[in-house]
Amino acid sequence: MRQRSPETWRQIRDSAVGLMAERGFDAVSVDDIVAEAGISRRTYFNYFAGKESVLFDPDPEDPLLWAELIAARPAGEPLWTALHQLIRAYTTAAAERMIRQRLVLRASPELAACSRKVCDRFWDAVRAWASQRNADSTELQLDLLINTAQTVLNTVLPRWDVDTGIAGLHRLIDEGFTLLQSPEWTTS
Amino acid sequence: MRQRSPETWRQIRDSAVGLMAERGFDAVSVDDIVAEAGISRRTYFNYFAGKESVLFDPDPEDPLLWAELIAARPAGEPLWTALHQLIRAYTTAAAERMIRQRLVLRASPELAACSRKVCDRFWDAVRAWASQRNADSTELQLDLLINTAQTVLNTVLPRWDVDTGIAGLHRLIDEGFTLLQSPEWTTS
DNA sequence: GCGCGGCGTGCACTGAGTGCAAGTTAGATG
DNA sequence: CATCTAACTTGCACTCAGTGCACGCCGCGC
Numbered sequence: 305m306r307q308r309s310p311e312t313w314r315q316i317r318d319s320a321v322g323l324m325a326e327r328g329f330d331a332v333s334v335d336d337i338v339a340e341a342g343i344s345r346r347t348y349f350n351y352f353a354g355k356e357s358v359l360f361d362p363d364p365e366d367p368l369l370w371a372e373l374i375a376a377r378p379a380g381e382p383l384w385t386a387l388h389q390l391i392r393a394y395t396t397a398a399a400e401r402m403i404r405q406r407l408v409l410r411a412s413p414e415l416a417a418c419s420r421k422v423c424d425r426f427w428d429a430v431r432a433w434a435s436q437r438n439a440d441s442t443e444l445q446l447d448l449l450i451n452t453a454q455t456v457l458n459t460v461l462p463r464w465d466v467d468t469g470i471a472g473l474h475r476l477i478d479e480g481f482t483l484l485q486s487p488e489w490t491t492s
Numbered sequence: 493m494r495q496r497s498p499e500t501w502r503q504i505r506d507s508a509v510g511l512m513a514e515r516g517f518d519a520v521s522v523d524d525i526v527a528e529a530g531i532s533r534r535t536y537f538n539y540f541a542g543k544e545s546v547l548f549d550p551d552p553e554d555p556l557l558w559a560e561l562i563a564a565r566p567a568g569e570p571l572w573t574a575l576h577q578l579i580r581a582y583t584t585a586a587a588e589r590m591i592r593q594r595l596v597l598r599a600s601p602e603l604a605a606c607s608r609k610v611c612d613r614f615w616d617a618v619r620a621w622a623s624q625r626n627a628d629s630t631e632l633q634l635d636l637l638i639n640t641a642q643t644v645l646n647t648v649l650p651r652w653d654v655d656t657g658i659a660g661l662h663r664l665i666d667e668g669f670t671l672l673q674s675p676e677w678t679t680s
Numbered sequence: 681g682c683g684c685g686g687c688g689t690g691c692a693c694t695g696a697g698t699g700c701a702a703g704t705t706a707g708a709t710g
Numbered sequence: 711c712a713t714c715t716a717a718c719t720t721g722c723a724c725t726c727a728g729t730g731c732a733c734g735c736c737g738c739g740c
Contacts, residue, residue: 384678490572
């Protein structure tokens with residue numbers, strides 16, 4: 305997986321997403337993608353490990369963005385609140401990306417299962433940060449909290465009407481977080 | 493996908509799981525499986541949609557088991573408690589299966605991502621039941637609660653040392669559920 | 681004996697993914 | 711200017727997953 309050129313990377317991904325949003329995931333072969341992108345089949349696999357990777361791999365510069373978002377969290381903030389705000393910030397920053405992905409997923413519902421791992425790399429970064437920050441908590445506690453936050457996002461995403469924009473998504477996210485932190489959520 | 497014979501089904505699955513626990517998922521081809529099971533390649537795909545299906549598809553009689561477990565829940569029980577008890581009952585009933593799956597996942601860590609969908613069909617059944625039972629709640633509320641319960645299980649499973657048996661798994665499950673329903677869980 | 685339907689199988693084909701070796705280009709060095 | 715090298719790209723050949731189709735076998739009712 306030796307790639308140096310972010311332009312080629314974008315070129316491939318944009319071609320792929322374009323075709324897939326139009327025809328659906330299954331109806332687009334890797335050959336279609338490389339023809340559209342003007343590269344060879346072999347080069348595709350030098351950039352992406354598989355066919356889904358072109359949808360779910362993070363942008364090359366994403367890790368830096370994540371680091372900024374994470375660094376922006378104030379020190380004393382409760383972890384749950386920090387996760388809530390991180391998701392808001394993340395979805396704001398990655399707005400066009402999320403919208404593009406939704407379009408593809410709308411055209412290819414069979415990918416719904418894979419869609420959970422959309423932001424897995426992001427969550428890994430969050431996990432690393434949290435375990436340093438809250439060194440007093442157990443790994444299990446932190447993982448539970450983070451996975452639950454991730455679940456809120458994943459639960460809410462399929463209900464998101466792309467036409468309502470990021471504001472609409474934020475309303476859903478807030479609703480999810482609020483529901484889970486209301487005192488009586490376990491007694492319904 | 494026309495299959496009538498549960499014996500053949502078990503035969504294929506047992507052959508596959510045996511080989512995979514031994515060599516790892518990637519090192520076992522479908523041809524290996526069908527050779528071991530004594531059937532043709534084409535028949536394999538009449539029973540299972542893909543290579544992973546042989547690991548993650550439910551047993552033919554599982555839906556009946558799930559229905560029993562679900563029917564056993566008392567009427568007034570809070571949904572969160574019901575989900576907790578359902579998971580305990582499910583893992584008890586599917587003990588050997590879960591242990592087998594852990595063995596394969598131990599041999600093939602690359603499947604960790606897929607392992608989340610281990611019991612997806614079970615959760616679908618739970619979802620259907622809950623939306624009838626708690627018709628007053630919104631779909632979003634129910635999905636959040638159920639997905640969170642599912643997350644507890646998925647968070648806890650990788651930490652389970654198979655040698656501690658189902659009792660050890662239940663300790664982890666209880667710990668997860670208790671953590672999330674403790675009043676101060678959002679303020680760490 | 682005859683049709684019929686369910687199931688298993690062989691065959692041929694598409695498409696994903698990989699290892700290897702050769703080609704290309706750009707920059708560093710003499 | 712010649713050339714060496716390292717990074718990147720490419721073509722080729724191969725394995726394996728997955729599918730459509732048609733045929734064969736067997737048990738069943740008539």
